[in-house]
Amino acid sequence: MLKRKTEIFKLLGFTVSVDVSWGIILFLVVWSLAKGAFPAYYPNLSMQTYWIMGVIGALGLFLSIIIHEFSHSLVARKYGMDIKGITLFIFGGVAEMKDEPNNPKTEFFMAIAGPIASLILSMLFGILYQMATVMELPVPIIAILGYLSAINVLLAIFNMIPAFPTDGGRILRSILWWIKGDIRVATLVASRISVFFAMFIIFTGFMHLIQGNVMGGVWWILIGSFLFSAANSSYQSLLIKQSFAGKKVEDYMNKNPVTVPSHISLQEFVDQYLYPYHYKMFPVTQDGTISGLITLNALKSVPREKWPTTQVIQIMQKTTKDNTLPAAMSVQEAMFLMNESGISRMLVSAHHKIVGIITLKDMLEFFTLKIELEE
Numbered sequence: 001m002l003k004r005k006t007e008i009f010k011l012l013g014f015t016v017s018v019d020v021s022w023g024i025i026l027f028l029v030v031w032s033l034a035k036g037a038f039p040a041y042y043p044n045l046s047m048q049t050y051w052i053m054g055v056i057g058a059l060g061l062f063l064s065i066i067i068h069e070f071s072h073s074l075v076a077r078k079y080g081m082d083i084k085g086i087t088l089f090i091f092g093g094v095a096e097m098k099d100e101p102n103n104p105k106t107e108f109f110m111a112i113a114g115p116i117a118s119l120i121l122s123m124l125f126g127i128l129y130q131m132a133t134v135m136e137l138p139v140p141i142i143a144i145l146g147y148l149s150a151i152n153v154l155l156a157i158f159n160m161i162p163a164f165p166t167d168g169g170r171i172l173r174s175i176l177w178w179i180k181g182d183i184r185v186a187t188l189v190a191s192r193i194s195v196f197f198a199m200f201i202i203f204t205g206f207m208h209l210i211q212g213n214v215m216g217g218v219w220w221i222l223i224g225s226f227l228f229s230a231a232n233s234s235y236q237s238l239l240i241k242q243s244f245a246g247k248k249v250e251d252y253m254n255k256n257p258v259t260v261p262s263h264i265s266l267q268e269f270v271d272q273y274l275y276p277y278h279y280k281m282f283p284v285t286q287d288g289t290i291s292g293l294i295t296l297n298a299l300k301s302v303p304r305e306k307w308p309t310t311q312v313i314q315i316m317q318k319t320t321k322d323n324t325l326p327a328a329m330s331v332q333e334a335m336f337l338m339n340e341s342g343i344s345r346m347l348v349s350a351h352h353k354i355v356g357i358i359t360l361k362d363m364l365e366f367f368t369l370k371i372e373l374e375e
C-alpha cells in the first residue's frame, strides 16, 4: 500500500501528518514567493534573500494552517469528539474526525473556529507588520509579516466558501441542520449548494482562461473540481458514517458461517459448498477450528481436471493480517480497509481465534435497508 502521509510531530495529543501532495505545494509556495510576490513588492534585494524569504514565508504559512486546524480540533475535543490527528494536504488541512458531530451547535463552533483562528493570526501578523514598519526593521522581515497577514485573510476567506467540505460548507450545514432538525436533509441541501458553488468556481476558471489568464484559470478550475468531487461524495459518506457510527465489526459479522473442512477435495468443495451456498469465500476448518479461508478466485486458479485430486488445504489462504479483521474494529475503518485492499470478504478474529466472517455486501445491504426504512 502506498503511504500517502507522513507523521511529523505530536502536540497536545494530536498527531500532525503531511500528505505527499503537501511537498509539492510547499515547493510551489516557496518558488512563487521567491520568484514572484516578494520581488514584485520589494524589488532590489538579492536572489538569495528572496529564496530565504520564500522558505520562511512558506514555513509561516505551514504554521498558520496547523494553528487553523488545531483550533478546529481543540473545539471538537471540548465538545467531546474524538480527533485522531491533523493531516496537511493540498488545499490546507483536515482534522480527522472519527465520528460526525452529534448536534448542529458542535458542528457550527467546530467549523467556525478555523476561520476565526486565521483572522486572529492575520491581525497579529498585521500588527507585527505595522510595528516592524514603524521601527524600520529590515525589509525582508516586513515583507514576510505582510505576506503572512495577507495569506491568513485569504485562508479565512477560502475556508468560508460555503461548499462542502470546507469550513463554510460545514457552517452552512450546521445552520440548515439547526433549522430543519435533520442532519441528512441538511447535508443533502448543503452538498447541492456546494456543487453549485463548485461549478461556479470552475466556470470562473474558464472565464479567466478565455481572457488569457492561464495560471489563474487553472488554479480556479483545480479548486473547483476538488470542491465538486468532495461535495458529491460528502453526502454519501455522511450517510455511511451516520448509519455505522459507534458500530463494530462484531455487530455485523456472521458468527456461524458455513465452513469447509480442509481435507475434502476441490470437487467436493464445489459440489457440497460452492453451488449450494454460492458464497465467494468460505472459512476453512482444521480439527474443528478455523485456520484459513478458500476463495472462488483461488479455486479458479486450479484447472478443472485437477479438482478431484486437489485438496482444499492446498489452496487455502492461512489467516493473516491481510484477510482478518479484529472484532472490535469500527465498521467505518473496516469498510475503509476493504475498499483500500479490494478484499470484500474477511475473517473476524477475537482473542486470537476466528469468531466469524464479515462481508462488505452484508454491511452495504444493512445500510440500504436502513436508508429505505428511514426514507
Ligand SMILES: [Zn+2]
Pocket (backbone or CB within 6 Å): 068, 069, 072, 114, 115, 159, 167
Ligand atoms: Zn478549517
